[in-house]
Amino acid sequence: MHDRFGVAVIGGGPGGLAAAIEARRNDAGRVLVIERNERPGGILPQCIHNGFGGDIFGQDLPGPLYAQRFIDEAVQNGVEFQSDTMVMGLDSDLTIHAASRRNGYIALKAGAVVLAMGCRERTRAQVRLPGTRPAGVFTAGTVQRLVNIEGYMPGKRFVILGSGDIGMIMARRLTIEGAGVVKVIEILPFLTGLRRNYVQCLRDFDIPLELSTTVNRIIGRERLEAVETVRVDPELKPIPGTEAMIPCDSLLLSVGLIPENELSLRAGVELDPVTGGPKVDERMATNMPGIFAAGNVVTIYDLADEVSKAGYIAGRSAAEYARNGHGGGGDTVDIVPGENVRGVVPHRVNIREGLDTGVVLSFRVSRPIEGKAVIEVMHGDTLAASVRKPFARPAEMLSVHVKLKEINRSDKNITVNVRAADGE
Amino acid sequence: MPEEKREFVCISCPRGCEITTVLDGKSIVSVSGNICKLGVKYVEDEVTDPRRIVTSTVRVRGGVTPLAPVWTEQSIPKGMILRLADGLRKVEMTAPVKCGDVVLENIFGTGINVVASGEVDVK
Numbered sequence: 176m177h178d179r180f181g182v183a184v185i186g187g188g189p190g191g192l193a194a195a196i197e198a199r200r201n202d203a204g205r206v207l208v209i210e211r212n213e214r215p216g217g218i219l220p221q222c223i224h225n226g227f228g229g230d231i232f233g234q235d236l237p238g239p240l241y242a243q244r245f246i247d248e249a250v251q252n253g254v255e256f257q258s259d260t261m262v263m264g265l266d267s268d269l270t271i272h273a274a275s276r277r278n279g280y281i282a283l284k285a286g287a288v289v290l291a292m293g294c295r296e297r298t299r300a301q302v303r304l305p306g307t308r309p310a311g312v313f314t315a316g317t318v319q320r321l322v323n324i325e326g327y328m329p330g331k332r333f334v335i336l337g338s339g340d341i342g343m344i345m346a347r348r349l350t351i352e353g354a355g356v357v358k359v360i361e362i363l364p365f366l367t368g369l370r371r372n373y374v375q376c377l378r379d380f381d382i383p384l385e386l387s388t389t390v391n392r393i394i395g396r397e398r399l400e401a402v403e404t405v406r407v408d409p410e411l412k413p414i415p416g417t418e419a420m421i422p423c424d425s426l427l428l429s430v431g432l433i434p435e436n437e438l439s440l441r442a443g444v445e446l447d448p449v450t451g452g453p454k455v456d457e458r459m460a461t462n463m464p465g466i467f468a469a470g471n472v473v474t475i476y477d478l479a480d481e482v483s484k485a486g487y488i489a490g491r492s493a494a495e496y497a498r499n500g501h502g503g504g505g506d507t508v509d510i511v512p513g514e515n516v517r518g519v520v521p522h523r524v525n526i527r528e529g530l531d532t533g534v535v536l537s538f539r540v541s542r543p544i545e546g547k548a549v550i551e552v553m554h555g556d557t558l559a560a561s562v563r564k565p566f567a568r569p570a571e572m573l574s575v576h577v578k579l580k581e582i583n584r585s586d587k588n589i590t591v592n593v594r595a596a597d598g599e
Numbered sequence: 600m601p602e603e604k605r606e607f608v609c610i611s612c613p614r615g616c617e618i619t620t621v622l623d624g625k626s627i628v629s630v631s632g633n634i635c636k637l638g639v640k641y642v643e644d645e646v647t648d649p650r651r652i653v654t655s656t657v658r659v660r661g662g663v664t665p666l667a668p669v670w671t672e673q674s675i676p677k678g679m680i681l682r683l684a685d686g687l688r689k690v691e692m693t694a695p696v697k698c699g700d701v702v703l704e705n706i707f708g709t710g711i712n713v714v715a716s717g718e719v720d721v722k
């Protein structure tokens with residue numbers, strides 16, 4: 176075992192970079208980012224479209240440029256990097272086991288660790304698409320990598336399954352690169368990505384979107400030849416007689432992201448089955464002392480800006496832990512999803528005397544509310560906060576800011592509900 | 600000229616406000632549904648001269664990756680998007696590429712440049 180670091184960050188995406196910068200600014204001593212790719216930046220170097228940085232820089236930047244600003248800032252702040260290095264294990268005493276082509280196996284010890292491994296895509300196996308297994312069925316991120324980084328166009332005529340941001344952005348990207356996109360189909364009765372992406376990626380290029388429709392069958396031997404689509408009822412069951420055949424050579428699956436937590440699990444970090452990420456408190460601390468988490472490893476955020484902000488919090492808390500061997504502690508209050516709410520982050524808050532800066536609760540609704548919506552934060556039976564929004568859609572993460580001072584009893588849970596604002 | 604109602608979704612920020620406007624020919628009579636001023640600007644542009652930022656890639660010789668990401672620093676008229684994409688497929692840069700390196704100057708006489716939005720190191 177050689178070097179000892181104040182804070183070690185696993186993953187060099189926007190979450191990890193922000194955590195490392197903030198850890199340095201908070202006197203964590205030596206701060207290291209370990210990244211399995213050649214360069215830090217996470218998923219952003221392949222997200223060449225704009226739409227990043229509105230919150231943090233007040234500017235609309237492409238992904239690689241957004242990442243570069245953080246990389247430059249990290250370097251200026253004295254963050255050290257170990258790229259091309261894969262972390263294989265993390266022990267509860269904060270020893271990191273990693274391997275790289277250059278150095279082989281290495282073990283590192285850190286005063287605190289930030290998990291920032293991001294997420295991975297759901298694959299065909301996870302959506303159980305029936306049919307043969309020809310070439311030409313890809314996840315959207317794979318095609319994004321091929322087209323934007325490797326310079327290779329894997330098909331001529333695409334059908335895209337899933338109306339999330341990645342699917343829509345790839346529809347535009349493929350069109351700009353001269354490939355045909357026949358249509359985007361979505362099993363749910365509503366768009367699952369941001370509407371600005373619907374406007375700029377589909378409508379601008381006359382790419383049709385078909386809601387309440389899914390892929391029924393994949394057809395082709397060596398290479399995909401067609402997909403059979405089918406409309407679904409409100410229970411998402413196929414409606415017989417609505418089958419349609421679309422000739423195509425490629426099917427892009429954009430069917431969701433899953434936080435990447437094999438490492439966290441092995442380190443003893445408790446996960447939330449709903450978000451798929453670690454259960455954290457308002458400091459982004461997990462249940463394991465000294466292990467913090469930031470970004471898509473915790474929950475799938477809509478925007479890199481939000482990931483960076485969570486990274487700042489995790490970095491600050493990790494620095495505090497590395498300096499004092501603790502942070503927070505004491506009584507916590509659990510935060511639980513209530514009516515029409517999925518996966519609230521953080522999962523608990525520490526009750527601390529005099530802390531009145533408040534905490535931001537982030538979550539998604541399960542069902543869209545197209546009219547005015549009310550978010551109610553209940554502490555036991557008491558209304559702790561109530562915030563109105565013009566609408567609430569599963570595609571868009573909602574956030575409310577709650578004051579901690581008013582929440583000083585640990586025997587009662589905090590519950591978040593979202594319902595339609597009636598009587599208006 | 601009869602007044603006409605048109606619906607827009609503002610793309611200036613991720614909120615995506617649904618904006619309803621009443622138009623009299625090309626002049627705007629009223630705008631509603633926007634949360635901030637950017638929404639009004641967006642609708643004005645969308646009615647008279649719709650523009651978009653364009654992002655794409657160009658080939659790079661001698662780099663660790665074969666492509667560099669590029670973007671138009673300002674938005675260009677919507678009608679030029681595919682023509683620009685075609686033009687960019689013919690461009691080749693040489694590594695190293697730094698953010699802000701100019702790829703194409705004054706495209707279609709708009710005064711707008713295409714610049715690199717990421718870095719490519721030398722192989």
Ligand SMILES: Cc1cc2nc3c(=O)[nH]c(=O)nc-3n(C[C@H](O)[C@H](O)[C@H](O)COP(=O)(O)OP(=O)(O)OC[C@H]3O[C@@H](n4cnc5c(N)ncnc54)[C@H](O)[C@@H]3O)c2cc1C
Binds near residue numbers: 219293480
């Ligand atoms: C296609 C697409 C389009 C998007 N569009 C937008 C947009 O327009 N605007 C916007 O704001 N956001 C957008 N996002 C969201 C944004 O990109 C993500 O929220 C953000 O990148 C998440 O950052 P992260 O740091 O959590 O994870 P990542 O960026 O995924 O970074 C995680 C890093 O950890 C590394 N890693 C993982 N495991 C290990 C290990 N064991 N050892 C070493 N390293 C490891 C990975 O290699 C990776 O570099 C988009 C996302 C995608 C996928």
Ligand code: SF4
Binds near residue numbers: 633636639
């Ligand atoms: S009107 Fe303002 S708040 Fe609404 S989408 Fe446009 S920029 Fe965003």
